[in-house]
Amino acid sequence: MDNVIGVSGSKIAYFSMEIGLKNEMPTYSGGLGILAGDTxxxxxxxxLPLIGVTLLNKKGYFMQKLDDAGRQTEHQHDWTPSNYMQLLPYKVTVKIQGRDxxxxxxxxxHFSLTDKKVPVIFLDTDIEENNPEDRxxxxxxxxxxxKYRLKQEIVLGIGGVRMLNSLGCSINKYHMNEGHSSLLATELLRQNNMDALYVKDHCVFTTHTPIESGHDTFPYDIVLELMNDCVDLEKLKKYGGQHELNMTLLGLNLSNHINGVAKRHREISEKMFPGYKFNAITNxxxxYTWVCPYFRELYDKYLPGWANEPELLVRVRSIPDNEIWDAHQLAKKDLLDYVNSKCGTNMDPDVLTIGFARRITEYKRPTFIFSELKRLRKVNEAGKIQLIFAGKAHPRDIQGKQFIERIFQYKEELKGEIEIAYLENYGMDLAMKIVPGVDIWLNNPKTPLEASGTSGMKAAxxxxxxxxxxxxxxxEGCVEGVTGYAIGPMPHVNKSPEEIEMIELDDLYNKLEYIMIPKYYHRKDEWMCLMNNSIEMIAYYFNSHRMMHRYVTEAYL
Structure with missing residues (x-):
């Protein structure tokens, strides 16, 4: 039966709530989905004998619209799955609220450059025989x-395992990419006579966030309302928590391999979940996906085979500096032409350009660079800067939306001094304009709330x-003044959060004014060295090929 999906032999089933593979397929919201797509x-x-399992999301995440004041509104992102994928002739059933x-x-x-294939299964309840609520x-x-979220997680976890069975797939490992899919472990328990040792031996669990709200929890009254016909409550409490269903705890308790997504994240995860031993596989x-066309052309010319062996990027010194600079300037021109046409700005390709693009929420501190406008103006006097922002706030994140409006206010306040642009509807295609086109990639979340982060790897x-x-x-990637620059102190410094924030602000402004701006404008050879080091010392290592080698040897075998 494996020939239905064109695969045979034992597989690794990779479950993720979101998988971002193409900009035109809005089956992702941000970093988690992009990482899953890169996997x-x-x-x-x-x-690798991998098969992906995720949800279809027929209305997408959302399309972001911003008015002149930066007020965000959300719109459905309708798309046509049949333009990109094939409907399989198999259906499975799960019980939700007593209904089938x-x-x-x-x-x-997905086909690689060498024509190797990984299939991804998209689960869909929009079927005529389902009632409108279930569709x-x-x-x-x-x-x-x-309730809506738990229904989705029932479909993903329980429905996903049943669909793989229906398709005749032989699965050796089930990799849960975050807790959204942890209910798959309960289905494996049910199918294997409640043998927890068997289930643990077949499950891998990766957590991606140190943010409490990032770990899904559900009151047991909701669990019983939705899952009363298909769950052993005592077993669920044993593995998922006594007082409420914690999906991360469920995944931790039913997996032999558990890991965070950076070494620092492992430390934080072990503090969040005392008694559990985490591994660390850095994202x-x-x-190939995240290198812009101008750099692809360079790498193809001087580092043949880099796309399948990204470790070859360590040899970037074989590329003449002037060709690297020219490739960057072409990417920068593409970005600034786009920004000027979309935002009515007057961005200058000769000006040091700083980019900040990611999900807009409080802990990522999107307005941090505007904390002291007097000092920011002083930075700009040392050498002109221009700022480009992008990112969506979750529809229910009122504070996140207010941050976007605040950036628009700073844009007006600094008009005529510092050019500032905010690009709407951040997604994969827009990222491929912004990330390669800026000179500096800025990231200033509150520590220790960044589990891993991958946008900076794309920049490098x-x-x-x-x-x-x-x-x-x-x-792990920062060698101060060699691969880039740090903002603020090392972790574990004995300072209050307020003191740390002041150190970070000083660092931000001082390094821009006294180190980065002088290098960019007056010591171009030193700036070129930074660019080369970014590729040689970061890109060669912080790629998904190295990551997947680690998963295979440490988690899958």
């Missing part, structure tokens, strides 16, 4: 209330200089 792509490149909910599956085959379960990614990005692949707090992956 699929790297697995295809490496010929039918699930169908679409298949998308909407797979409409919107992260939409609705807690990476899919190099394109010779863009990272300027970030020492959290997540940057704690």
């Amino acid at each position: 699929i792509k790297a697995s295809a490149d490496l010929g 909910v039918r699930i169908q599956a679409w298949i998308y085959n 909407r379960i797979t409409y919107s990614l992260y939409g609705g209330d807690r 990476g990005i899919h190099s 692949h394109n010779g863009v200089v990272n300027f970030s707090v020492l959290d997540g992956w940057w704690l």
Whole structure:
């Protein structure tokens, strides 16, 4: 039966609430989904026996619209799955609120440059035999209330395992990418006579966030209302928590391999969940996907084979500096032309350009650079800067939306002094304009709340200089003044959060004014060295090929 989806032999089933594979397929919201997509792509490149399982999200995440004051409104992102994938002739059933909910599956085959394939199964409840409420379960990614979210996680976890069985797939390992899919472990328990040792031996669990709200929890009254016909409550409490169902705890208790996504994140995770021993497999990005066309052309010319062996980027010194600079300037021109046409700005390709693009929420501190306008103006007097922002705030994140409005206010306040642009509807295609096109990639979340972060890795692949707090992956990637610059002190410093923030602000302004601006404008050879080091010392290592080698040897075998 494996030939239905064109695969045979034992597989690794990779479950993720969101998987970002193409900009035109809005099946992702941000970093978690992009990482999942990069995992699929790297697995295809490496010929790994992986199969992805996720939700279809027929209405996408959302399309962001911003008015002249930066007020965000959300719009459905309707798309046509049949333009990209094939509907499979199999259906499975799960029980939700006592009703039979039918699930169908679409298949998308990702092919590598060498024509190796990884299939991805998209689960869909929008079927005529389901009632209207159940048809909407797979409409919107992260939409609705807690009941809606739990319904989605039932479809993903329980429905996903049943669909793989229906397709005849032989699964050796089930990899839960975050707690959204942890109910798959309860289905494996049910199918294997409640043998927890068997289930643990077949499950891998990766957690991605040190933010409490990032770990899904559900009151047991909601669990019973939705799952009364298909759950052993005492067993669920044993593995998922006594007082409420904690999906992370469920995954931790039913997996033999558990890991965080950076070394620092492992430490934080072990503090959040005392008694559990975490491994650390630092995230990476899919190099070929996230290198812009101008750098692809350079790497093809001087480093043949880099796309399938990104470790070859360590030889970047064989590329003449002037060609690297020219490639960057072409990417920068593309970005600034786009920004000027979209925002009516007057961005100058000769001006040092700083980029900040990610999900807009409080802990990421999107307005941090505006904390002291007097000092920011002083920075700009030392050498002109211009700022480009992008990012969506979650529809229910009122504070996140207010941050966007605040950036628009600063844009007006600094008009005529510092050019500032905010690009709406941040997604994969827009990221491929912004990330390679800026000179400095800024990242200043509150520590230790950045589990890993991957946007800075994408920047480094394109010779863009990272300027970030020492959290997540940057704690491993930063060699001060060599691969980029740190904002603030090392972790574990004995200071209050307020003191740390003041140190970070001083660092931000001082390093821009006294180190980075002078290098960019007056010591171009030193700036070129930073760009080369970014590729040689970061890109060669912080990629998804290295990440997947680690998963294979430490988690899958």
